Amino acid sequence: MLTYILKRILSVIPVLFLVSVFVFLMLRLTPGDPAAILAGDNATPETLERIRDAMGLNEPLLTQYVKWIGGILHGDFGTSLISSVPVLDLVSQRVGPSISLAVLTIIIAICVAIPMGVIAAWKHRTWVDYLVMSFSVLGFSVPVFLVGYVLLLIFSVKLGWLPPQGFKPLSAGIAPFMERAILPALTLASIYIALIARMTRAAMLDVLNEDYIRTARAKGVGDRRLLFVHALKNAAVPIATIVGAGFALLISGVVVTETIFNIPGIGRLTVDAVLARDYPVIQALILLTATLYVAVNLLIDLSYSLFDPRIRY
């Protein structure tokens, strides 16, 4: 078990290394000069050259990469070109809202989607199944921001039940937090629910075709027990996998949702940084979210053995 965990953690290193190379090259090989942004529109070629020198942009790519990655390994993600604040400080100021939003979304999504998928599989080819599947396809087909605006239009503008935008941390109390977080979380959850419900249904349908389900029926096991004791545990691995893979959707969703609902989180920081071409911030954010994604999926990988005794490390 321990060797397996160690091995899996080690196997993440080349992936993260490649991510860092991609991020680095993406920003270096595209047109657009960071020095020009820092220097402003009226800079003379001489100032530009001085800034490039100071930023190390005239050194060979390899040297630049080694310096950059060396800094990151020491916890130095560079400084924002726009606000001159260390990137790590910027991120840590903004991380709270995004995390609380993401956690709320995951809880909502799992609580809604798994029962939906199970019931759809159980009532395969009935109107219940078709309803769940329609909802799920719809969830994939509506742009996230449209969901957000429709919710906003209904609950804030027309009904006036909820404050339209902004964010209050959990420390300000549950009610103020939920009031502002519920619409963004629902917006974010829509596609996530669609994804998990669909996978749950597919995995359950697969499992329900297995021989051991027939064995259980032959023993006189009833429907509910069949679904939740015999089938769901067997379907858990693919469901957990999709929860992990869907995490990428969640990150993208956070970017959009925070923009709509005006939440001061990582997502907004990303959009602002990209539009301002704030290179150090973009690099750091992509690297951090990729690391987070890899870490979440690593944890999910390791959790498989909880569901399936055949997976032993």
Place this chain on the structure above:
Amino acid sequence: MELRNKDFSAEPIVLEIKDLVVEVGSKSVLPPILKGISFDIRHGETVCLVGESGSGKSVTSLATMGLLPKDALKVRGGEIRLKGENLVTLSPGQMKQRRARDLAMIFQEPMTALNPVLKVGAQIMEVLDLHTRLSASEKRAKVIDIMEQVHLPDVERIFESYPHQLSGGQRQRIMIAMALILEPALLIADEPTTALDVTTQKQILSLIAELQEKHGTAVLFITHDMGVVAEIADRVCVMRHGEILETGTIRQVLEEPRHDYTKKLLSAVPSLIPREPRPDAGATPVLVTKDLGKTYRSGGFLAKKSEVRASYGVNFDLSPGRTLGIVGESGSGKTTVARSIMRLIEPTEGQILLEGDDIAHLSTSAMKPKRKKLQVVFQDPFRSLNPRWTIARSLTEGPLNYGVPYAEAIAEAKRLLQIVSLPEDALKRYPHQFSGGQRQRIAIARAVMLRPDVLVADEAVSALDVSVQAQVLDLLDELQRQTGIAIIFITHDLRVAAQICDEVLVMKRGEVVEQGPAGQVLHAPQHEYTRALINAAPGRFWDFAAHKPLVA
């Protein structure tokens, strides 16, 4: 060992099926799957439903259990009476209560019939949870008791094990324990030993008989294997296309079969007595192996290194026109040998001399000219032809690779189709338009298109019904006589080996335990394992084609 011969006419009837009709789905445009079958089983009696694939024997068992796939199959008429009660009219809830208590079932695949994520003890216990109100300790005691009755070793440990930690035979014992724990009046066994090795099969069959004796269970046993029928049946129903063609005691059916189909089935069962040895012309061997072996190595960085010796020390020589059988149970390494010879894998030890040249380590390009001398036929006829290719394209693939003009290749394909008894217009069709037996004949035709010197048949008839199997074996024999091809025949079935092989090589766990002329190895085996294999062959005391016991 001899046929069962007990009179059950005084015993009460347990299961009575009358005019049972099962149809496909809601729109019954297709003919029924079961066309009004009737039979009964008495207390303590074993009735075998025997038939080839598509005969409707499994549908009968599922209908009795009330487990027909929802929507797909429906009981349209007739009665299924268990101890007088008509099961067809019961509600799903009532049927649920009858299962395991009054009637139970064991299935073909012990590997997949147990829930992989639950401990086996808990799975047996579940039956008691559902149908009894015993205390936890009483339940446990009862489970342990039944596990001992099915002769599981180390019961306490197995109780806490997951299915994947047990062997196939052990899992089937668990299934039997689960089925019989409430002492149901009827046990349905649907091909319960088909997926098991012969030695395990023998144990499971005698276990079922033993428990039946003890509890007086009526057994409905479904099988395609006449040998198994001879071992366990009191009465036999022969099924074909959803009808029972013939019913009778085992003795009646085996000694005086009335229906032509039954006669055909019986005569298709290959005899265990090896055929007359063919004279060895003493020609130069075309294929020789010397200490051939394959070891799989895995692991390395951070993982435990492990080695699996899939096969080792394989020595034989094969002359044109001769057939070598490689016989063994699953995991014996027989397929590894076949794949090494074909150079689908690279052996780790020894030599493979094809016409004197060692091909054991040739590169892909150096191997190419040799390939056409070595061809292969695989087990699964459904997967051995590219489903997207016409038969013509599949057949000409080899010759075209070696620069034969298309017209010539297609002419040869037509000629070979005739030899394998398929119409010429088969060329334009796709594999899915043919039956399993036909596909296997096409695969054989494809293999001989290149006029190879050696043909490797890897369990080539194992997936086929017995009557089709006989046709394919005849075809191979015919081809061998016409072309003098040498055949390596990989099989787990001693009956087949006895009928087709000149020499036999018996393998166990990667090792060759015995080899020699077929007559000698199968008739007077020297090694203990070979003897065990022969002893385990079901129905070995009976000569099916001759309708009489074998005289040893």
Place this chain on the structure above:
Amino acid sequence: MNTSRSAADKPLTLRLLSQISPSHTGFGPFIAAIMLLAVVLVTIFSPWIATHDPLAMDPLMRLKPPSEEHILGTDGFGRDLFSRMVLGGRISLLIGLCAAVVALGFGILIGLVAGYFRIADAIIMRAMDALMAMPSILIAIALVALNGPSIGSVIMAITIPEVPRVVRLVRSVVLTAREEPYVEAALALGSSTPKILFQHLLPNTMAPMIVQGTYIVASAILTEALLSFLGAGISTEIPTWGNIMAEGRQYFRINPGIILWPGLLLTICVLSINLIGDAARDALDPRMKKREA
């Protein structure tokens, strides 16, 4: 059992034809196909359907509600919303199709190599893992922001994150298919590696690729809208569903129609494509393979 087996055995075209008919799948996919066809026709013939010049601004007519003159009203520059919307579909659909074709092309090629050659496999798959780990929308907006908002860079930005998904799928199909006895038989018949790759293995990937292709078209249309919405899309000189909606953000309270109407059309379009993809997948059922093995 036997029926599923024979279904999987049939050639692709036969399976598609026999399965995609209303009698088999219900009317859902059928209606979806008609809706999609309608959307496609409308966008193709948009110059004749548009009631106004989609680019003509009119300061006097800003943010007008629907009227006889402007059936869906006007946007913040007084441009006719309906005309912009029907024209906008052109670019959105074009981007979707291009992204799917490019992603499939690269994905299939890389996937075949990864699936068949063990040495290449490890390196390629690590690189794909890395690409998958980076949130696609972040890469896309970063690429567009850095390269400038042209149609080409938007297509590239949408395509790059899709490639690893295609690669993984192709690779897994190839890995399963290469164990098939008919592939081993081809090896025994002396077929060369390219022949096995392109004649035996490649056709196996076609069924899942058709399905995957439809999903990529759908998701590319969505991503384009998202990019525009976040301010990293094509400039509004060329209307797309995404940038029409993006412009509508600031007028959301005055005229929500600027977001809702293009949003509705986009949703109908993406929904139809997804439904057709689902129907194709059910018909071709890639899972059947797994169960047979």
